[in-house]
Amino acid sequence: MTRRPRSLLATLLAAALTAGALTLALAPAPAEAASRITVENDRGGANADSTYQTKLTITGSGFQVVKGGFGGVYLMFGWVEDPRSGSWKPSKGGLTGEDYRYIPDAENAAENQGYLKFVAFPGSSTAAEANAVLSARGGFSLELTVPGPVFTSVDRDGNASEVDCREVTCGVITIGAHGVKNPANETFTPVRFGDVYGGAAPTESASPTARPTAQPTAGSPTTAVPTTAADPTTAPTRRAAGAPAVTADRATAVAGRALAFTGQGFTPGEQVLAILDDGVVALGPMVAGASGEVAGLMQLPLDLGTGTHELRLVGAASGAQPTEMFPVQAGAAEPVAAATEDDDSEVAARVFLGLAVLVFLVALAVALVRLRRRRPGPRATTPVAGATP
Structure with a gap:
């Protein structure tokens, strides 16, 4: 049969x-579960050197892409309060200086020192300022500079504080850029410190880490330069002519855009912080030039309210705190929520x-x-x- x-x-x-x-x-898959990064130093490992500054190649994948959307992703090195619960994340109410700290740096590519990078959405109005643009699948690859295990951060009130990564866990942080809170792109990847270069700098660019009192380069954190840099005890102490003052370029005072500003009358060589309102945005430390001048670009958050705001410069050595009140105009941008609905x-x-x-x-x-x-x-x-x- x-x-x-x-x-x-x-x-x-x-x-x-x-x-x-x-x-x-x-x-x-939902972007919230997909965004991730890998970290690799120039020796093939995933840690940073305890003696010399380390160049880390950061490769991201699975990040949420908002075509033509405002902003993108900030890539930073710093510390977070509670990596497991995620309570440090801006989308969960986390605040700079309280729940997470990072090495400040200029956001625009022209003045960026490598401590903080900006990855823009494809087609974004801010792409010209970015260090890279997200690929269609949410990928990027950038080099991030880690000056050493100790760095100086600034909180929302403009107060500087030291972070020692030998005592707390530091790593690479990603958050939504330009004040846009995006939980899909918030990550923290721990980075350990150790002997990467065997006690010898691999190249001339790998400078030894510095103590917080070392004189930094313009726009860089205080720990970003070698100990052979100019010592503050020998720096000029003369005050530049004229009273300290700050001037905001009102044509650039638009929410979501970069505000240009200048300052005068500071002590040549001193560190200067720029603070918006009560610390909504902080930039620096910057270093005053030979004539006591500073200049910078500060990214205004997209959700910054229109009307009058205050820009304050703080001289670390002189204690000078000139302020200026200036009007901010509303900026137009595509919200992240709209793009999220398209993805769904x-x-x-x-x-x-x-x-x-x-x-x-x-x-x-x-x-x-x-x-x-x-x-x-x-x-x-x-x-x-x-x-x-």
Whole structure:
């Protein structure tokens, strides 16, 4: 007796379930669970050197992409209060100086020293200021400079404080840029410190780390330069002519854009901080020039309220704190939420397609089975006399 072939219905049902599962699997995963980075130094490891500054290659993947959206992702080195719970994240109410600290740096590519990087959304109005642009799939690769295990950070009130990564866990931080809180792009990746270069600088660019009192370069944190830099005890102490003053370029005072400003009358060589309002944005330390002048660009948050705001410069050595009140205009930008809805629509469309394929194949299987049952069976034949059964 011949074995009956496998049920057509079972075969088609298995194919339908497989097709549906594959379609659902191909749907993109939510960005909140996908964003991640890898860290690699120039020796192939993932740690930073305890004696020399380290260049780390940061590779990101799976970050949420908002085509033409405002801002992007900040890439920073610093410390967070509670990495496990994520309470440090700006989207959960985390504040700079309280829940996380980082090495400050100029955001625009022209003045950036390598301690903080800005990755823009593709087609963003701020892409010209960025160090890189997110790929269509949310990827990027940038080099981040870690000056050493000790750095100086600034809180929302403009107060400087020291962070020692030998006592707390530091690492690479990513958050939404330009004041846009985006939980999908908030990550923290720990980085350990150790002997990367075997006690010798690999290149001339790998400078030894400095004590917080070392004289920094313009726009860099206080620990970013070698100990051979100019010592503050020998720096000029003369005060530049004229009273300290700050001037904001009002044409650039638009929410979501970079505010240009200048300052005069500081002690040549002293460190100067720039603070907006009560610390909504802080920039620096900057270093006053030979004539006591400073200049900088401060990114204004997109959600900064219109009307009058205050810009304050703080001289670390002189104690001078000139201020200026200036008006801020509203800025137009595409919100992140709109792009998130587009991404969710794409996921929903793929899921709907998979279910449609599944329903169609099941219906086809049922129809074929019914058609087979309606076919008449084979006619009976009369045996021939004398024939062998």
